Amino acid sequence: MKRKVIQLAFQKTIPVMVGYLVLGFGYGIYSASKSYGLGWVFPISLFVYAGTMQYVLVDLLVSHASVLEGLLTTFMVNARHLFYGISMLEPYQVLKKEKPYVIFALTDETYSLVVQEVPEGISKRWYYFFISLFDHCYWVLGSCLGALVGSANIIPSKGIEFSMTALFLTVFLDQWKEKQDHFSALFGLVASIGSILLFGKDHFLIPTMILIALALYIRGKRERI
Amino acid sequence: MNGVYLVLASIFMTALLRFLPFVLWKNRAIPEIVQRLGRELPYAIMAMLVVYCLRNTDFQASFGIPEAIALVVTAGLHLYKRNSLISIATGTLVYMVLVQLVFV
Structure with missing residues (x-):
């Protein structure tokens, strides 16, 4: 019984495996190139376990950002996780002692798998658990390998940081295509560029995030009336 | 040490965001404004992150040309193939070649 669940969960996670191994590898190399090697990458991939944020975290570490900036940036970058949680409130009710782990491991990619219909005759509980566990393993493995290769200096890594830019750009384009109304995307762009010009490139994240939150809040209130 | x-801080906040719904809205309705923010926030934040990545672009020495080329390659490939991994890998490779061999 359990074997069938494990097999199915593994098959389902194959696309995420490819993605996490590659992106994790890129993250590991990038982090190591900024002299935050395996000793940082392993615990961060294990316990933060949020791809986009981990890339940003490297930059925050390099620029000696404050803890407050770390908290706020993580909040804004990962706020979407709140909503994955909200939509998994019901399905995850079948979980028992493994529930805290499965909630902790709810990343974008894992969400995209568990949000789908669970096949007939399969234990939902173990299906959710193994999908979460497999994805987590791929990410830790990919990023640790990247950190090792990065630290060994085998590849001339100058410019590797563009993988982060490219990652965000592709997500941005995917989001752009799936939506008719581009207010949020455009406002984010304008607010960030405006804040850079006003506050400089080292201190623009917090003002940008405040502007974005305010604009979306006001617009949300208005449209309801 | 910092x-x-x-x-x-990052571990704490990420975990908090993942656990909060299960603690907060276990048996209650989710406020509409929270739902709305959740739907809209990702779009604005992703735009901010793209700008964030490009904030160190050197407009003096290379005029931001390597960045511009790599962005166009990534975006063009992505709109054409719609495969994130191919777009990211190619864009990054192009950028690495440009900054290591062309705009030195």
């Missing part, structure tokens, strides 16, 4: 606290 770095360790920064990592801990």
